[in-house]
Amino acid sequence: ITIGQKSVAWPTDRAYVYISRLDQLNVIGRFETGKSVTAPITYWPPLFYAASQDGYVYALDETKGTSAWRYSLGEVLRQPAVAIDDSVYAIPETGGMIALTADTGRERWYAPQVEQFLAASPHRLYVVDGRRQLVILDRNSGAPVSSLPLYDLSMRLTNTQNDRIYLANETGKKECEPESAQDIPSEKN
Secondary structure (H helix, E strand, O other): OEEOOOEEEEEOOOOEEEEEEOOOOOEEEEEEOOOOOOOOOEEEOOEEEEEOOOOEEEEEEOOOOOEEEEEEOOOOOOOOOEEEOOEEEEOOOOOOEEEEEOOOOOEEEEEOOEEEEEEEOOOEEEEEEOOOEEEEEEOOOOOEEEEEEOOOOOEEEOOOOOOOEEEEOOOOOEEEEOOOOOOOOOEEO
């Protein structure tokens, strides 16, 4: 279940996404996707975003319970579509990340070889590529800015709340790194 400002949304294994108002016990929208939505639904006001195994990212209006737009990536989507500010980022199972406008679903740019979204700052995106490197992308263009190997840090968490990058290895060593220009202190253990 994903909670929005006015509604909640949840997927089913039968290729439906339901939307219900928070203040009422009735469903205001039942939206059919081509295949199951197994990734968590994400939210950025006023839309819910569902990444479906049919290869589409669906944007659903939280107050009307209807589709605002959909975009086909042509490949199975198992990771959630990440919505931050005016963009939605989607990564198909075969890799590569596409940036879409949050309100219309228009394609902004494509970054090849991306396998996981980690975090975002006002000007940068932090992702993992197919060579298991941390790659820093320019948020406006998707162009690579820098990269560094992750070595044994095989546990990587997606963070949509701030610019902190959460990494850990199998023995419990963890790293939490914010962008250097931010005033949030770093945590290391």
